[in-house]
Amino acid sequence: MKAVHFGAGNIGRGFIGALLFQSNYETTFVDVNTELIDELNKKEAYRVELAGTEDYMEVTNVSGLNSLNDEEKVIEAITEAEVITTAVGPNVLPMIAPLLAKGLGEKKSTGLVIACENMVGGTETLKNHVYENLDEEQKEWVSDRISFPNAAVDRIVPNQNQEDPLTVMVEPYYEWVVETSSVTSELPDIKGITYVDDLTPYIERKLFTVNTGHAVAAYLGKYNGHHTIKEALEDVKIKNKTQAALGESGGVLIEKYGFNTEKHQEYIDTIISRFENPDLSDEVTRVGRGPIRKLGPKDRLVRPALEYIRLKNEEPVHLAEVIAAALDYRNEDDAEAIELEGMIRKKGKVGAFCEIAEINENHPLVKAVEKHIN
Ligand SMILES: NC(=O)c1ccc[n+]([C@@H]2O[C@H](COP(=O)([O-])OP(=O)(O)OC[C@H]3O[C@@H](n4cnc5c(N)ncnc54)[C@H](O)[C@@H]3O)[C@@H](O)[C@H]2O)c1
Ligand SMILES: O=P(O)(O)OC[C@@H](O)[C@@H](O)[C@H](O)[C@H](O)CO
Structure with missing residues (x-):
């Protein structure tokens, strides 16, 4: 199973990427930070440490693409992914929308897009930006195949000061809640997601x-x-x-x-x-x-x-x-x-x-x- 995640930062690596790995996904991170992308491709793995414990997880099956330089490869990754997630910050959603729209416009299979940002209606906002970048035919195509459920994510992931730029220390607590009411395809079996009818x-x-x-x-x-x-x-x-x-x-x-x-x-x-x-x-x-x-x-x-x-x-x-x-x-x-x-x-x-x-x-x-x- 394949996933694409926009934003290889603190919550992207320390939370979403870790749960996708535990659920057997192969994850392509898309970011603008060249150092993070190069390291992901070099090591194809990174470490998530649980604060206050000796526990850590080795996240594997990961790679990176640069959203500015690897456009064609990002589009291809989106066409192959079942799940597309984001953790880039609310203000960046309009910036990733054109590339996401290109990928979704070419995608032949069903899929889910989930924005994991701290805001009410985050995925809905991303969907509106994506639709602004689609023509009428693509809109119909995308609305038949792609669901855009809103989500709430909770895990404190501070800025990191690690020797290895990919290693991320997180608090043990986490919660990821996804709203099902708008989902038309099968719900992905991602460990740690709680599905609810009404996210509000x-x-x-x-x-x-x-x-x-x-x-x-x-x-x-x-x-x-x-x-x-x-x-x-x-x-x-x-x-x-x-x-x-x-x-x-x-x-x-x-x-x-x-x-x-x-x-x-x-x-x-x-x-x-x-x-x-x-x-x-x-x-x-x-x-x-x-x-x-x-x-x-x-x-x-x-x-x-x-x-x-x-x-x-x-x-x-x-x-x-x-x-x-x-x-x-x-x-x-x-x-x-x-x-x-x-x-x-x-x-x-x-x-x-x-x-x-x-x-x-x-x-x-x-x-x-x-x-x-x-
Ligand atoms: N850190 C937390 O504790 C936490 C917890 C819950 C939710 N969140 C939410 O997650 C989101 C990300 O927060 P974070 O703390 O991980 O921030 P972060 O700055 O660590 O990560 C954001 C990443 O997005 C990347 N990015 C910026 N512009 C981009 C673009 N155009 N294309 C692709 N990638 C781009 C950045 O390079 C960075 O790696 C925010 O909405 C935040 O509110 C954070
Ligand atoms: O990410 P922001 O900037 O919306 O808010 C800063 C923190 O409150 C936030 O990142 C929390 O650590 C997080 O929401 C905990 O789940």
Whole structure:
């Protein structure tokens, strides 16, 4: 069985690639990072280490292609693959869509495309970009053969600092949930995937707990001079604020999806202890990367804050404080942080926030954020 995976980065190698290997897939990684691709082709294997244990997995049956230089080979690999996955980041989905569309347009067999990105409706978004690159005949052809199920993925994979550029250390925990309602072909037997009819509660629970909590620790951590998530949470004030912000997003999730309150609190506690894992060193700059994306209307801070106001008719005090800290996020190595700084210089923090979050300056969330800005 063959798979193509776009993005040979942390989650690509450390999670998706590892599960595909365990399920007997031969995986072709497609990336723009020449070093990673060359190493994959040289070694045809890499190591996944489980943090805090002596356990590791030798992932084999892998190779690499460069999406810029090996276009014909990528198209051929797509035509042969049963499963095509991505973990490139939400902003890169439009960039891989033209090549994916070329491959899918030539594919004669059925297949599944699954975007494994931290966003609601990730595969749906990728599908729309792919369809923009197909003519009418190809659209019909692709819609008859290819399913595009949305997915939620959860495993903390920090930036790596390994001697071997392919080796990746991951936390032992993982969850990969895939929505079946749009799948017309047979579901692939991939170890570790949980298939569900409706992904919405799963992706919202994950994004608005794991990623909201992570964002609290990253933005308040960076603001207070901490370097890693673990270090940020050793600061009692930040840990309490993380709990408090997850109390707000949790209140929304409990009300929307009828989750059991105690069970949800247990979920929150488990997530926070994952952040505190002493065997993972996860930098606040990785977790806080892309502040414009993270301040977007559907993302981990603004979306639960808006829902909190709508459902509770109260101010989300703690989420608002984190949004204000995110507006203060500075990192010279992060293109979005530089862009955010430029926007703030031109329009001020409130103006920049309203534009990014797509809300009016009279919105109660803006008023709540302003209190922390001032
Ligand atoms: N790391 C985690 O803990 C984690 C967990 C769950 C989900 N995710 C999600 O997975 C996605 C990837 O995150 P990551 O942490 O692995 O990032 P990463 O930066 O380690 O990996 C992304 C990879 O995509 C590659 N890439 C960039 N542009 C490309 C292009 N045009 N064509 C092909 N490849 C391209 C990069 O070179 C890089 O190797 C993100 O959406 C992230 O939110 C990450
Ligand atoms: O990948 P991002 O930039 O959307 O978010 C950063 C982290 O919160 C994220 O990568 C988590 O580690 C991951 O989502 C855990 O499953």
